[in-house]
Structure formats: structure tokens, C-alpha cells
Amino acid sequence: MSVPNVAHLEPQRGGCCTTFPFFIGEVLELPVTTTQDYSLFRILRQKNIGLWKTQAGMILEKHGLIHFVTHPDYLLKNRAQKLYRDLLMFLAEGREKRQLWTALPAQINDWWRMRSRMNLVRNGQDWRIEGPGAERARLAYAHLNGERLTYTLENLVPTNR
Numbered sequence: 001m002s003v004p005n006v007a008h009l010e011p012q013r014g015g016c017c018t019t020f021p022f023f024i025g026e027v028l029e030l031p032v033t034t035t036q037d038y039s040l041f042r043i044l045r046q047k048n049i050g051l052w053k054t055q056a057g058m059i060l061e062k063h064g065l066i067h068f069v070t071h072p073d074y075l076l077k078n079r080a081q082k083l084y085r086d087l088l089m090f091l092a093e094g095r096e097k098r099q100l101w102t103a104l105p106a107q108i109n110d111w112w113r114m115r116s117r118m119n120l121v122r123n124g125q126d127w128r129i130e131g132p133g134a135e136r137a138r139l140a141y142a143h144l145n146g147e148r149l150t151y152t153l154e155n156l157v158p159t160n161r
Helices: 037-043 050-061 078-097 105-116
Strands: 022-024 027-029 119-123 126-130 140-145 148-153
Touching: 027 105, 037 078, 050 078
Parallel strands: none
Antiparallel strands: 022 027, 119 126, 140 148
16 A cells, blocks of 8 residues: 555655556555545645545546545544544445445455456356356446446446445
8 A cells, every 4th residue: 555546746756557456466556546634634735525525536437446545643633533534424425325345455455366366258158257256246348438438237236345
């Protein structure tokens, strides 16, 4: 959890340019995909979580990982605690209304390692996923609608991931 996807406010610009976890050898990297609390509170002096909501919306649109990094020492003041509570309520609402998977880093690590051992196999005219955990995976078909890429998901059955 050390590589930002973009690094606008860091001493050195850059980043990994992805909102998806990725492997570096055997290490799974979870990119930091939202502005960190220090930058939000102290540098940008935000009074609400609007920026975090905007970033989350953009990441969700591409089905990426929304990853927040907060530090207890930056959450000591009442205003920062209120913003943190607002963030937690926003995430809880997403979990309930949009069925977002809110997971701990260890759970994401377990899923991506399992996912990396799955295979996409042709099944006549169709495709299927094989391997450990395949029952938790879904196929997604990408379609170009004008200039917008959309996805159709197979087996839209609610899961408790």
C-alpha cells in the first residue's frame, strides 16, 4: 500500500497509473487511489468529503479499487473526525445501496491471489472460469457503445463477498 495511482501532491510526481491491485513478484500492491487525509485536510484545506466522493465515483466507473489511507494523528481534531465519520457513512451507504465490497487489505490480498490462479476456458461457444474460487468470479463482456466502454456481467446473483 505504498504506491499512489497518481502523485499530484507528492514530492516526486508519478504513480503506478492504475486503480487495480497488481503483483510485483510475489508482493501484491494495493495502489493508494484517493487523496490521503493529510493532503485533504492540511494542504487542500477541504471542509467536506466532496473530493473523496468525486474520486470514488471516477474509480467506481472503471470498477477499480477505492483505497483510502487515513492516519489517527491527523484525525484528532473535531473537524477531521467529522469528515472521517462522513467518509465512513458514505462507504456504508455504498455497501448497502450499491453492494460495494468493503474489504480489509488482507481480504483483497486473498481474493487477488485466488483470482490469479483462475483460468478462462472456452466452453463450446461460451466461456467459463475454472480454478479455486471460480464460484466467486463472474465473466464480464466489454462492449463499445459509441465512445463509451460498458460491461455486461454474467450470473448477476447477489453474493456476500
